[in-house]
Amino acid sequence: MLTRKQLELLDLIRTRMEADGIPPSFDEMKEALDLKSKSGIHRLITALEERGFIRRLAHRARAIEIVKLPEAMERPGFRPRVVAETPAPPAPPRGAMPVVPVHALELPVMGRIAAGVPIEAISEVSHHVAVPGSMLSGQGAHYALEVRGDSMIEAGINDGDIVVIREQNTAENGDIVVALVEDHEATLKRFRRKGGMIALEAANPAYETRVYPDHLVQVQGRLVGLIRSY
Structure with missing residues (x-):
């Protein structure tokens, strides 16, 4: 629907x-x-x-x-139309290894997300990135963000990596989420709910856990994939 x-x-x-x-x-x-x-x-x-x-x-x-x-x-006689034809690929050279097609989707990269001190929330698309379909979780909308900072390195998330986010507004304890703090700062952290408070935990002992009243934190999505940058 x-x-x-x-x-x-x-x-x-x-x-x-x-x-x-x-x-x-x-x-x-x-x-x-x-x-x-x-x-x-x-x-x-x-x-x-x-x-x-x-x-x-x-x-x-x-x-x-x-x-x-x-x-x-639907209308009677409707037929899908394609804009811009894709030329057929050239025949592979003799002896070449077969190419196995991989289903991929292009996701909008919504900008940079802080894995460190929260930064201003970003809502504009900077570019797109191809993501394997197997990386996407469920039927909801997905988007990508470029990581800035090192507060999640012990979770395997490094500065410059691309994280794939499933858009949702709820989270379970232990989920790594994009959290919007006080309606203007976004950060990538592990989510913990403690009564009426929300703890945003880093995965780096150099950073302190930040605790906010739950009405100041909005979950914007949950981490479902990671594209490593070398």
């Missing part, structure tokens, strides 16, 4: 592709759906892709294929 905004975006893409042969730009999508930033559009597109309604063509701007439509939106 799609949310109202997801349906609105899918209908907008469908209408523009039927009329003009190309989908709308992210700016046009943002304006049409009355969203404040393009990060919201990235999340809606990712959700539609994960649910199998659209497919993005890698390395091509504004290249979206509509794979299917919900029953309520």
Whole structure:
């Protein structure tokens, strides 16, 4: 089942592709759906892709294929249209090792997250990163963040790594989460609830555990994957 905004975006893409042969730009999508930033559009597109309604063509701007439509939106004679054709790959040289295809999805990298002292929350997409589909957890929306700092090194998370986050607003004790502190600072820490307080624990003895009243901490997502930077 799609949310109202997801349906609105899918209908907008469908209408523009039927009329003009190309989908709308992210700016046009943002304006049409009355969203404040393009990060919201990235999340809606990712959700539609994960649910199998659209497919993005890698390395091509504004290249979206509509794979299917919900029953309520189907029209007689509708056929998916592809923007920007992908050329067939050249034949491999004789004796080359076979290439095994790996299912991957492009996730928006929403900027940098502090694994140290909290930094200002980031809501704008800086770029995209290809992530193996097997790394994604469940059917929810996912996004990625670049780690800055060393407070989570004993959890295997180093400065410069990319963390894959499943978007959710709840967490279990022991989960590594993206936490929004006092509505403006974001940090990557291990989550602990103690009565009416939330402890954000580092995985480095050089950093102290920070404890806040639970109403000052909002869980923005849970760590589900890691891409190492060498």
